[in-house]
Amino acid sequence: MRMKNLSRLTPKKEMIVIMSDEYAKLCHKSETEVFEKMWFYTNEFQEKFFKKKRLKKKFLFWK
Numbered sequence: 001m002r003m004k005n006l007s008r009l010t011p012k013k014e015m016i017v018i019m020s021d022e023y024a025k026l027c028h029k030s031e032t033e034v035f036e037k038m039w040f041y042t043n044e045f046q047e048k049f050f051k052k053k054r055l056k057k058k059f060l061f062w063k
Contacts, residue, residue: 003034007041016042 006019020035027034 003038004041006038007045011042011046013039 003023006023009019010016016038017035020038021031023038024031024034
């Protein structure tokens, strides 16, 4: 759940690598496992965000 919250911070892979490295040190898990989960949640959030943005643009074109 905590890693999912971090997905909203940045879509940049370089930043996710740094955050996952530090987070893995704090929670005593493997760096690759943490990175995989964080990258998955980040991509998922970005897809939802842009989908919502496209729909708003399509339906709220008169504003």
